[in-house]
Amino acid sequence: MTKNLNYWGHDERHPQNKLPYIEKIKYLIIPDSGASLAAMRAGKIDVMDAVTPVQAEAMRKTNPEILQYLTPLPPTVSICPRIDKPPFNDINVRRAMQQAIDLPTIAKDYYHGLVEPYPDTLTSRYISKSMKGWGFPYEEWPQDLKDEYAYNPTKAQRLLADAGYPAVLKPT
Numbered sequence: 001m002t003k004n005l006n007y008w009g010h011d012e013r014h015p016q017n018k019l020p021y022i023e024k025i026k027y028l029i030i031p032d033s034g035a036s037l038a039a040m041r042a043g044k045i046d047v048m049d050a051v052t053p054v055q056a057e058a059m060r061k062t063n064p065e066i067l068q069y070l071t072p073l074p075p076t077v078s079i080c081p082r083i084d085k086p087p088f089n090d091i092n093v094r095r096a097m098q099q100a101i102d103l104p105t106i107a108k109d110y111y112h113g114l115v116e117p118y119p120d121t122l123t124s125r126y127i128s129k130s131m132k133g134w135g136f137p138y139e140e141w142p143q144d145l146k147d148e149y150a151y152n153p154t155k156a157q158r159l160l161a162d163a164g165y166p167a168v169l170k171p172t
Contacts, residue, residue, distance in 0.1 A: 001025045040066065053112040070114060087165060095148055096159035102151045119149045 081088035107117035
């Protein structure tokens with residue numbers, strides 16, 4: 001990407017300065033994560049994203065001089081069933097799905113403790129920290145709402161049975 005010389009914006013703090021300040025950005029698409037990690041370690045690229053917690057930890061050990069910033073993932077890693085069609089049109093099925101997901105174990109084992117072990121959305125966590133009052137952090141949720149998102153496979157099985165889907169979940 002190169003600077004648009006006809007861009008009309010100016011810096012609010014320095015109105016005499018025309019935006020953007022940067023002249024050029026070059027994006028490299030490196031489909032192989034091993035190659036992109038090697039390029040980062042060698043200083044061939046300046047920024048990379050979509051680094052797994054394991055990769056980040058390895059990078060921290062081998063290249064401690066590389067700055068790392070933990071940023072939230074966009075809310076695209078989620079289950080979004082069609083709630084206008086069975087079985088997901090039943091709120092109990094959707095509640096059961098949520099209560100069948102062990103968020104604390106996923107946070108601890110998969111994300112190596114780098115994420116919070118409770119439901120986290122753009123509106124409830126990250127924006128609410130920077131835009132006070134816009135969202136509601138988990139800590140401020142009423143207990144009955146927290147309970148709906150808590151890992152509870154027994155209750156999930158009961159909700160599914162009540163919705164007409166008995167013996168769907170197999171206890172682990």
